[in-house]
Amino acid sequence: MPRVPYQREQRNSPAPEPEREPEMGRPQARPLPPEAPRESGPEPEQQSWERPQPQQALPHYDHRTLKSLLGAWALAACSRDESLAVEVHLTDCATCAEEALRLRDAVGLLHQEESLDLDPLLRARVLEGCLGRRPARIPVPEWAGPYDAEAARLDALLRDLGDTYWKAPVALQWHENGPVSTEFTVAQVIAHLTAVDGLVARSLGLPAPGTEPVSEGPRTGHGMGMGVGMGLAARARMRRARGEAEFPLPPSERTAAHWAAYGKLPGATLRSLWREQSHNLVRTVSFAGGGAAGLDVDYGHFQLALQDAFLDRAFECWIHASDIADAVDYPYDPPAPRNLNRMIDLAARMLPSALADRRRAGLATSPSRLVAAGTRGRSLLLEVEGSGGGRWYLPLDSPGAVASEDEMVAHVAMDGVEFCQLAAGHIEPERIAIGQDGDRDAIRDVLFAAASLSRL
DSSP, X not given: OOOOTTOOOOTTOOXXXXXXXXOTTOOOOOOOOOOOOOOSSOOOOOOTTSOOOOOOOOOOOOHHHHHHTHHHHHTTOSOHHHHHHHHHHHTTOHHHHHHHHHHHHXXXXXXXXXXXXXXXXXXXXXXXXXXXXXXXXXXOOGGGHHHHHHHHHHHHHHXXXXXXXXXXXXXXXXXXXXXXXXXXXXXXXXHHHHHHHHHHHHHTTOOOTTSOOOOOXXXXXXXXXXXXXXXXXXXXXXXXXXXXXOOOSSHHHHHHHHHHHHTTSOHHHHHHHHHHHHHHXXXXXXXXXXXXXXXXXXXXXXXXXXXXXXXXXXXXXXXXXXXXXXXXXXXXXXXXXXXXXXXXXXXXXHHHHHHHHHHHTTOOOSOOOOOOTTSBOOXXXXXXXXXXOEEEEEESSOTTSBOOSTTXXXXXXXXXXXXXXXXXXXXXXXXXXXXXXXXXXXXXXHHHHHHTTOOO
């Protein structure tokens, strides 16, 4: 008969003690004579050494009922009487005992499902603990940290998904005087990130991913600063002067050219090229130090300082990672609050120029005043709530005007993640949930200017 799992001992059936051999020289106790019949009268008080009364009999269950209780018994969901009845039955029924063993082993395989998505703060906590014990000899610049973190999170997502999702459709959305939505594959999204990240690599003089790097000469840990930053710019000019193959600069055209050149590569190879380039970007600016922050990154129709370009790439890493996660029904959290705050700050600083571009194109509705650069003009208070939020005063009349509380004509408040979704073109300006007060036309112009920051 198979063993009975987790069988409990009968409370009122103690195991018999083994007989002991009589010790030499010690008299043995004689058995007591039989108890004489008691005379009628009051019952004497029970002594502590008297035998306890037998336990109440268990309720009767037939075989069919006990067999139906085996699943609940294996999950420890039976009542006390039911559990005792089942365990007593298992000592007599071999069929039920075998079934109980299988059910009890199956219970061990049941566990609560856990998300494979990493805590967005896990990387920061691990790095903080490591650097607290041994500071990095060449630390990553603070302004490059968000890109480093978001690239690592996206890479972890791609590793979790595996190689079966590269052709899964992903809906990308942006705003071009109206909402635009187009489906691409996961592989095309990663190739798009590689193409636009290449603009930052181009400004640093780095080769295209998968090619041999340009010789940089010996690196030292001291005296790098501005000298290395100037060396990066010279190296970028040297690469262009040698006539190396270049994709177009505008992100949409550059993406199309990259798809045409690398579109037949497997998804895993595209991921390796993107990750290799992201590592090279972080490594290069870490060796360059603070001198590289002021370099310009040319996006074709506009330019960004290198430190702002890294924030832009971090923002797009997060947004497109969320697009991929939504397409495959995978959980994905927003960035860490301090990284999210930097991304929101970049969008807020870009809003005055975006608003001015819409005015020149005749798309703004609120009237403007001619304000000289450096003087105070009408302002809007943008209040972003939630983790990573803050308050920004935005000039409404000219990007060069000084915004202040005294000249505030409108106030708008919204959630931080929703503001980022608006800046990514994922939410239409008319449908975003906001709190607003003051000039409604100015608020509308700012919301549409935020949506116009989006692009493919």
